[in-house]
Amino acid sequence: MDIVDARGLDCPKPVIKTKETVEKGCRSFAVWVDNEVASANVTRFLENRGFLVNKEYGETSIVLEAKLNTKDAVIRPERKGSxxxxxxxxxxxxxxxxxxxxxxxxxxxxxxxxxxxxxxxxxxxxxxxxxxxxxxxxxxxxxxxxxxxxxxxxxxxxxxxxxxxxxxxxxxxxxxxxxxxxxxxxxxxxxx
Missing domain, CATH: 3.40.1260.10 (DsrEFH-like)
Incomplete structure (x- = not known):
C-alpha cells in the first residue's frame, strides 16, 4: 500500500500531496498526518473525489486509509454558482x-x-x-x-x-x- 507521509507539513501541503497521489491513479493508499485540521482537510478532499476514508490514531500520527469506492462511487459535483x-x-x-x-x-x-x-x-x-x-x-x-x-x-x-x-x-x-x-x-x- 502506498503511503503519503504528510506529517509536519503546513497547510495545504497535506492535501496537495494527497491530490498528487490520487492523480497518479492510486486507488488505495494511506495518508499520515499529525493534526486534526489536516486530517479533516484530507478526508474532505478524498470523500469529495469518491474515496472511502477510515481514520485511525497512531502514537505519533493520524492514519487515514483511503480506498476508491468503485461500487457506490458518488463524486460530489463542483459547487457552481454566481x-x-x-x-x-x-x-x-x-x-x-x-x-x-x-x-x-x-x-x-x-x-x-x-x-x-x-x-x-x-x-x-x-x-x-x-x-x-x-x-x-x-x-x-x-x-x-x-x-x-x-x-x-x-x-x-x-x-x-x-x-x-x-x-x-x-x-x-x-x-x-x-x-x-x-x-x-x-x-x-x-x-x-
Whole structure:
C-alpha cells in the first residue's frame, strides 16, 4: 500500500500531496498526518473525489486509509454558482473610529437578505475572527451558512490567532480547498 507521509507539513501541503497521489491513479493508499485540521482537510478532499476514508490514531500520527469506492462511487459535483467571496478582514476599508467594522456587518447583513447568497465565502487573515461566537458578524455568517453558502475558514489563519478551537461557523479549511471554492463560481469578489 502506498503511503503519503504528510506529517509536519503546513497547510495545504497535506492535501496537495494527497491530490498528487490520487492523480497518479492510486486507488488505495494511506495518508499520515499529525493534526486534526489536516486530517479533516484530507478526508474532505478524498470523500469529495469518491474515496472511502477510515481514520485511525497512531502514537505519533493520524492514519487515514483511503480506498476508491468503485461500487457506490458518488463524486460530489463542483459547487457552481454566481459568486465566490473572499473576505480578508473583519473590516471594510480603514477602521476609522469603528466605521470599517460597521460596514462589514452591514455588508454581511445585506448578503443575508439577497435573493441569491454567495456560493462560497472564504475567511482569511483577520476575517477568521468573524467565525467566533460573540463577533458582531457571527450571526450573519450562520444565516448565510443556513441559506447554503459554503463558509471556509483559513486554518493557518486560525492557528496564527490561536482561535482554531473557537471557530463555530463554517469549516476549518486550507488554501487548496479555498482556491477551488472561490474560483469555481462565475464571479469572484475580494472584500477587506
Amino acid at each position: 459568486l465566490g467571496l473572499l473576505l480578508t478582514s473583519d473590516k471594510i476599508g480603514a477602521d476609522s473610529d469603528g466605521l470599517g467594522k460597521v460596514l462589514m456587518k452591514s455588508y454581511l447583513g445585506t448578503l443575508v437578505q439577497s435573493e441569491k447568497p454567495p456560493t462560497a465565502i472564504a475567511l482569511m487573515n483577520d476575517a477568521v475572527k468573524m467565525a467566533v461566537t460573540g463577533s458582531s458578524e457571527f450571526d450573519y455568517l450562520c444565516e448565510l451558512s443556513d441559506r447554503g453558502s459554503l463558509i471556509l475558514v483559513c486554518g493557518a489563519c486560525t492557528k496564527h490567532f490561536g482561535i482554531t478551537d473557537d471557530v463555530k461557523v463554517g469549516i476549518i479549511s486550507n488554501m487548496f480547498e479555498i482556491t477551488e471554492a472561490i474560483f469555481g463560481p462565475t464571479k469572484t469578489t475580494v472584500v477587506g
